[in-house]
Amino acid sequence: MGLTLSEQIISHAAGREVHAGDLVVVPVDCAMGVDSITPSIIDVMRNELGVERVFDPDKIAIIIDHVAPAVNIATANAQAKVRRFAMEQGIRHFYDVGRGVCHQVMIEEGLAGPGQIVIGSDSHSTSYGAVGAFGCGMGATDIALAWATGHTWLKVPETICIRARGNFSAGVTAKDLTLWVEQALGADGATYRAVEYHGVNMLSLASRQTLACMTTELGAKAGIIPPSGEVAERFQVPEWLKVDPGARYERVVEVDLNSLVPLVAVSPRVDDVRPAAELGDIRVDQVFIGTCTNGRLEDLRIAARILRGRRVAPGVRMLVVPASSQVLMDAMADGTLAVLLEAGATIGTPGCGPCIGRHMGVLGDGEVAISTANRNFRGRMGSPNAEIYLGSPATAAASAVTGRITDPREFL
Amino acid sequence: MARVWLFGEDVDTDQIVPGRYAPYMTSEEELPRHAFIEARPEFAREVRPGDIIVAGANFGCGSSREYAPKALKLCGIGAIIAPSFARIFFRNALNLGIPLFEADLTGVLRDGQEVTLDMERYVVVTDAGQEYPLKPPPDFVREIWEAGSTVAYFRRYGRLPGQRTGEQGGE
Numbered sequence: 001m002g003l004t005l006s007e008q009i010i011s012h013a014a015g016r017e018v019h020a021g022d023l024v025v026v027p028v029d030c031a032m033g034v035d036s037i038t039p040s041i042i043d044v045m046r047n048e049l050g051v052e053r054v055f056d057p058d059k060i061a062i063i064i065d066h067v068a069p070a071v072n073i074a075t076a077n078a079q080a081k082v083r084r085f086a087m088e089q090g091i092r093h094f095y096d097v098g099r100g101v102c103h104q105v106m107i108e109e110g111l112a113g114p115g116q117i118v119i120g121s122d123s124h125s126t127s128y129g130a131v132g133a134f135g136c137g138m139g140a141t142d143i144a145l146a147w148a149t150g151h152t153w154l155k156v157p158e159t160i161c162i163r164a165r166g167n168f169s170a171g172v173t174a175k176d177l178t179l180w181v182e183q184a185l186g187a188d189g190a191t192y193r194a195v196e197y198h199g200v201n202m203l204s205l206a207s208r209q210t211l212a213c214m215t216t217e218l219g220a221k222a223g224i225i226p227p228s229g230e231v232a233e234r235f236q237v238p239e240w241l242k243v244d245p246g247a248r249y250e251r252v253v254e255v256d257l258n259s260l261v262p263l264v265a266v267s268p269r270v271d272d273v274r275p276a277a278e279l280g281d282i283r284v285d286q287v288f289i290g291t292c293t294n295g296r297l298e299d300l301r302i303a304a305r306i307l308r309g310r311r312v313a314p315g316v317r318m319l320v321v322p323a324s325s326q327v328l329m330d331a332m333a334d335g336t337l338a339v340l341l342e343a344g345a346t347i348g349t350p351g352c353g354p355c356i357g358r359h360m361g362v363l364g365d366g367e368v369a370i371s372t373a374n375r376n377f378r379g380r381m382g383s384p385n386a387e388i389y390l391g392s393p394a395t396a397a398a399s400a401v402t403g404r405i406t407d408p409r410e411f412l
Numbered sequence: 413m414a415r416v417w418l419f420g421e422d423v424d425t426d427q428i429v430p431g432r433y434a435p436y437m438t439s440e441e442e443l444p445r446h447a448f449i450e451a452r453p454e455f456a457r458e459v460r461p462g463d464i465i466v467a468g469a470n471f472g473c474g475s476s477r478e479y480a481p482k483a484l485k486l487c488g489i490g491a492i493i494a495p496s497f498a499r500i501f502f503r504n505a506l507n508l509g510i511p512l513f514e515a516d517l518t519g520v521l522r523d524g525q526e527v528t529l530d531m532e533r534y535v536v537v538t539d540a541g542q543e544y545p546l547k548p549p550p551d552f553v554r555e556i557w558e559a560g561s562t563v564a565y566f567r568r569y570g571r572l573p574g575q576r577t578g579e580q581g582g583e
Contacts, residue, residue: 139478
């Protein structure tokens with residue numbers, strides 16, 4: 001019987017062949033905590049489990065990204081507690097304010113790799129599927145148990161296969177594919193399931209991160225892209241990890257990439273998806289390019305391509321938050337940042353930025369934003385009366401120029 | 413008797429506790445007061461221990477924030493009944509020992525209705541005597557509920573749930 005990528009990875013970790021539906025306890029290769037949840041993880045581990053030391057400080061990562069830098073005294077105190085803990089426990093993989101969004105940092109630092117099981121206290125930990133890992137988001141108790149024991153429990157998921165053919169036309173990107181899949185499957189279309197993307201060998205690591213990240217918005221437990229291309233060159237791929245022609249998928253969804261157009265998710269549902277060109281006249285107050293979904297160099301570059309020689313429309317503020325300090329340096333080195341700044345954008349500290357509505361660009365009553373992030377829930381970025389539209393960096397940049405949600409192909 | 417709090421589909425974690433009201437941004441002490449603070453402002457004031465939430469599909473979608481189900485637990489919510497739950501919410505609520513049942517009762521129970529949740533027979537009994545059966549939980553879930561939480565389970569048995577194989581259900 002053939003195995004899905006999730007079944008292969010979990011079988012390897014469990015030391016025996018397992019199949020969808022099996023309940024297993026497996027060792028984790030890395031367990032990641034972010035600033036907003038780590039104080040609770042520490043409390044559960046020390047005060048509730050009564051465990052003083054983490055199982056292996058080298059298999060733990062802590063990243064300060066959700067409110068970075070601190071926005072008030074409560075967050076500053078909580079971050080101080082996290083720093084102290086990392087120091088006391090000898091956690092080398094501790095990344096402070098400005099290093100970047102956790103999922104980007106994990107991949108840049110090589111803390112997630114093909115065939116590994118990596119769990120994180122942030123829901124978008126599915127992102128590690130971009131490098132062929134089983135990445136899975138969990139809450140404070142599960143991460144605390146992993147920090148204490150080195151293990152976690154999993155029910156082996158069924159898998160939905162997205163089978164792509166063809167390639168994107170100009171102005172259409174991986175984000176548009178994820179929005180198409182949102183519409184096809186719905187916001188709970190992959191709940192408890194893993195998603196595999198096949199037929200995307202031509203995509204860069206950055207685009208794969210977009211695909212894997214957004215599987216969380218389908219309810220998925222993991223979203224895995226078989227390692228190939230740039231990923232196979234940069235990471236060691238275990239021999240046993242490969243698409244198995246005999247694997248059993250719960251469902252296969254076919255998509256012709258050539259037929260895709262720039263898409264936008266309409267407030268407040270990530271699966272209410274429409275072509276950017278057909279939205280009508282939607283005025284925007286804020287444009288945000290960044291996050292674990294779309295804050296990488298290729299995202300900033302396509303925005304710069306559209307903004308070169310143009311200006312952000314009057315009355316619109318454009319916030320760009322690079323996903324990591326590495327992205328920021330690369331965008332500075334190749335001139336991308338200068339183009340964005342000349343066009344009237346401003347640059348924020350690498351991290352989650354305004355995605356979660358806590359700082360660096362909170363929306364007011366009645367305001368409208370287009371964002372390259374992953375969620376447009378009511379109240380997500382601030383006022384519950386604000387509206388959030390989700391699109392690609394190209395669509396966001398084009399919308400910044402016109403002040404209205406705009407199909408980027410007009411500018412390419 | 414327990415009061416029914418009726419919600420629609422896709423209740424996300426930003427509705428349960430908006431990120432701006434996280435304990436990280438405020439304090440642990442304030443958490444129960446922030447349950448549904450924008451989506452349903454009267455909830456935190458009026459909820460009583462043992463009340464149940466009856467909702468549509470995909471309850472708890474969105475963030476991994478365990479403080480969302482924790483706020484509901486601190487409010488005394490006795491169970492949540494929905495046709496389906498988002499997976500991280502399911503896990504977090506299970507870890508905290510909040511009983512979740514997969515069933516669609518949104519069409520038959522009213523908001524504010526008084527009901528009894530019988531955890532021996534796994535049935536909801538309405539004030540009119542009408543009974544709605546619930547699916548009994550798999551063994552490992554029941555064991556966590558009995559222990560009170562996954563932490564309590566771990567302390568009692570010295571192992572994680574699922575250490576024995578072949579069990580069904582859950583996440």
